[in-house]
Amino acid sequence: MKALFLAGGLGTRLRPLTEHLPKPMALVGNRPWLEHLLLHYRDQGVSEFVVAVKHYRELIESHLGDGSKFGVKIDYAVEKELLGTAGAIKNAEPLLGERFIVVNADIIHQVDLASALRFHENHGGAATICLTEVDDPSHYGVVEQTRDGRIIRFIEKPKKDEAPSNRINAGIYIIERRALDCVPSGRPVSIEKETFPLLIDNGSGVFGHPIGGYWMDMGTKERYRQLHWDLLDRRFPVTIDGKELEDKGIWLGDNVRVGQGVLFVPPVMVGDDVTIGDRAIVGPYAVIGKGSRIGSQSRLSYSILWDRCKIRSGAQLNQCIFGTGMQVGPHILHEAVCNRVLEVQRR
The missing domain is CATH 3.90.550.10 (Spore Coat Polysaccharide Biosynthesis Protein SpsA; Chain A)
Structure with missing residues (x-):
């Protein structure tokens, strides 16, 4: 069939x-x-x-x-x-x-x-x-x-x-x-x-x-976010790529480079080939796509990044969804949904 x-x-x-x-x-x-x-x-x-x-x-x-x-x-x-x-x-x-x-x-x-x-x-x-x-x-x-x-x-x-x-x-x-x-x-x-x-x-x-x-x-941004929170909470039991750290709700892919003093606040999912700078805070409820770069002293919570995003040092993101290749300067962004720099929407 x-x-x-x-x-x-x-x-x-x-x-x-x-x-x-x-x-x-x-x-x-x-x-x-x-x-x-x-x-x-x-x-x-x-x-x-x-x-x-x-x-x-x-x-x-x-x-x-x-x-x-x-x-x-x-x-x-x-x-x-x-x-x-x-x-x-x-x-x-x-x-x-x-x-x-x-x-x-x-x-x-x-x-x-x-x-x-x-x-x-x-x-x-x-x-x-x-x-x-x-x-x-x-x-x-x-x-x-x-x-x-x-x-x-x-x-x-x-x-x-x-x-x-x-x-x-x-x-x-x-x-x-x-x-x-x-x-x-x-x-x-x-x-x-x-x-x-x-x-x-x-x-x-x-x-x-x-x-x-x-x-x-998943046809709205709100439901798309909720889908990922359900995934991280294992209410939606799809396979999560990467290894979970000691059953703590932190999944890291291959070749992830973590700087000094980085704090993971579970649940967090990090894809392959990601670099996270010193003293960054990641989570709760953060999904970072493959090949992304997270700058030092940045803060990500309740946010979803697709592949190859670049978040500069000092940026603070809350409830954001960024498409592939998105680059963000040292902004404070809340509920931004975008796939190119010029499409950042603030509310």
């Missing part, structure tokens, strides 16, 4: 970080999320993948290649224009089999794939929508189900006290090829608003399966 990753979007709400970067390529714990996702599904037995690409496709293709370095096979389905979820699946149809998995590649999650597949096989319908439960469903599309899991209808952003459930679409699907007969070619098609309602109405069978576990849409 193949997995189709939908990775064509840019993620406008994460700009400027993803201004020139597909949203699934945003770094999560110093590694592109799309790579984490590939490894998660590979480790559950998926060996063949199709990646739907549109914007900056060369960044994805150059990083993942044909999949051989990860022990899998990867093909690419190129969209000339954005086609929506169902349109992107239809565009990739020649590369897919009789049954396949579809994943919105910018959704952070961990799924028990074997459990979802067993559920799908048992109900015999055309599609399974993996569901996640949220405290307040009023910001999402909510599903109404029968006792056996069959989805009757979708309710878009209901009032909290009027929602039939707190289960929402998690962005992960198991689909039979026959379902694509209902998807027109050559135009944008929404799977949530067009395809699934049609499959429900014609009796093809659309079922919902709760996945449990961690789930987050």
